[in-house]
Amino acid sequence: MVDHVLRCQSCGVAHDPSQSTWACPCGGLLDVEMSPCFPLERFSQRPPGLWRYREALAVSGRAKPVSLGEPQTPLVEADRTPCRTLLKLDYLFPTGSFKDRGASVLLTQSRELGVTFLIEDSSGNAGAAIAAYAAASGVRAKVFVPATASTAKTALITAYGAELVKVPGTRANTSQAAWDAAQGAYYASHVWNPYFLEGTKTIAFEIWEQMGRTAPDWVITPVGHGTMLLGVAIGFRQLQQAGLVTVLPRIVGVQAAACAPLVQAFGSRPQALSPTVAAATAADGIAIDQPVRWRQILQAVTESHGRLIGVSEEAIEDALVTWARRGWLMEPTSATALAAYAHLAADHCFAATDTVVVPITGSGSKSTSRFLT
Ligand SMILES: [Zn+2]
Numbered sequence: 001m002v003d004h005v006l007r008c009q010s011c012g013v014a015h016d017p018s019q020s021t022w023a024c025p026c027g028g029l030l031d032v033e034m035s036p037c038f039p040l041e042r043f044s045q046r047p048p049g050l051w052r053y054r055e056a057l058a059v060s061g062r063a064k065p066v067s068l069g070e071p072q073t074p075l076v077e078a079d080r081t082p083c084r085t086l087l088k089l090d091y092l093f094p095t096g097s098f099k100d101r102g103a104s105v106l107l108t109q110s111r112e113l114g115v116t117f118l119i120e121d122s123s124g125n126a127g128a129a130i131a132a133y134a135a136a137s138g139v140r141a142k143v144f145v146p147a148t149a150s151t152a153k154t155a156l157i158t159a160y161g162a163e164l165v166k167v168p169g170t171r172a173n174t175s176q177a178a179w180d181a182a183q184g185a186y187y188a189s190h191v192w193n194p195y196f197l198e199g200t201k202t203i204a205f206e207i208w209e210q211m212g213r214t215a216p217d218w219v220i221t222p223v224g225h226g227t228m229l230l231g232v233a234i235g236f237r238q239l240q241q242a243g244l245v246t247v248l249p250r251i252v253g254v255q256a257a258a259c260a261p262l263v264q265a266f267g268s269r270p271q272a273l274s275p276t277v278a279a280a281t282a283a284d285g286i287a288i289d290q291p292v293r294w295r296q297i298l299q300a301v302t303e304s305h306g307r308l309i310g311v312s313e314e315a316i317e318d319a320l321v322t323w324a325r326r327g328w329l330m331e332p333t334s335a336t337a338l339a340a341y342a343h344l345a346a347d348h349c350f351a352a353t354d355t356v357v358v359p360i361t362g363s364g365s366k367s368t369s370r371f372l373t
Pocket residue numbers: 008009010011012013024025026027028
């Protein structure tokens with residue numbers, strides 16, 4: 001275990017991690033603050049998977065991991081031109097999305113804190129992941145979802161035994177309902193709870209190991225609330241701080257143009273999050289009109305010399321079908337990253353010597369209805 005505190009982004013107060021705190025009383029977001037250890041010899045003696053890196057995670061050394069047998073997801077070469085392009089197949093996790101990384105670590109920490117009941121809100125994938133890992137750890141879960149969430153995703157949440165609450169209105173209405181319910185309870189939010197990012201950062205460690213302990217030049221990822229993007233940023237920054245990589249990958253965050261508050265904020269001076277009215281998009285997993293950690297996301301992209309890109313519904317559909325015809329079936333949210341990849345390639349943004357990694361964040365098996373004929 002590494003010593004850590006939970007530091008408020010707003011007022012700077014450090015909170016004791018032995019308390020079940022998920023937000024600062026001032027209303028600020030908490031971040032895990034620590035110096036992770038990277039005992040490489042010890043890592044290499046363990047089986048592949050995210051718990052291989054436990055000395056680099058802010059969980060108690062005594063804690064027994066809440067695990068459903070997460071694999072080290074494959075990193076496979078998909079293209080050699082215009083550069084070497086690798087897909088990181090995070091849809092191969094037990095509940096079909098990368099959110100299992102965050103849920104496994106968050107539930108491990110929650111159980112260690114003695115939590116017996118938790119609240120989560122999600123448009124689908126995170127809710128399923130929290131429900132599954134809550135079930136695995138014997139914790140009762142109540143998951144709030146928008147009434148419009150896909151049946152395939154909400155069915156998973158109930159299958160794992162969590163209580164499902166459907167909230168009419170916008171995604172923001174769902175978050176507010178969960179926030180209200182979480183007062184006096186434990187909020188296992190993939191957005192607010194900093195231990196979720198402790199899990200998602202392990203994708204950086206895996207990519208680094210699978211690439212022979214080097215970093216790629218680019219990582220292109222969908223971004224809504226930023227749980228994948230921030231995980232990538234935190235993980236590679238910690239590797240850099242430990243002297244294990246020299247240059248951070250450029251991080252490209254991709255949104256559906258129909259709901260792109262981060263793209264708009266990134267391009268505004270001064271940078272500010274404007275109220276966005278989200279139009280319908282196939283990329284439901286990132287249809288977030290008010291990303292809570294927006295400042296942190298913009299900062300991470302800026303530090304990496306990356307960018308934020310919006311892609312059209314036509315481009316998402318085109319990427320989805322193109323890659324399905326190559327054997328890679330993914331959810332539309334994941335296809336946004338490949339739409340942006342095609343756009344950047346057409347603009348000659350990649351050098352022939354570059355390596356690009358695209359995490360495939362969610363399974364296409366949850367959204368096959370579009371292919372029915
Ligand atoms: Zn505070």
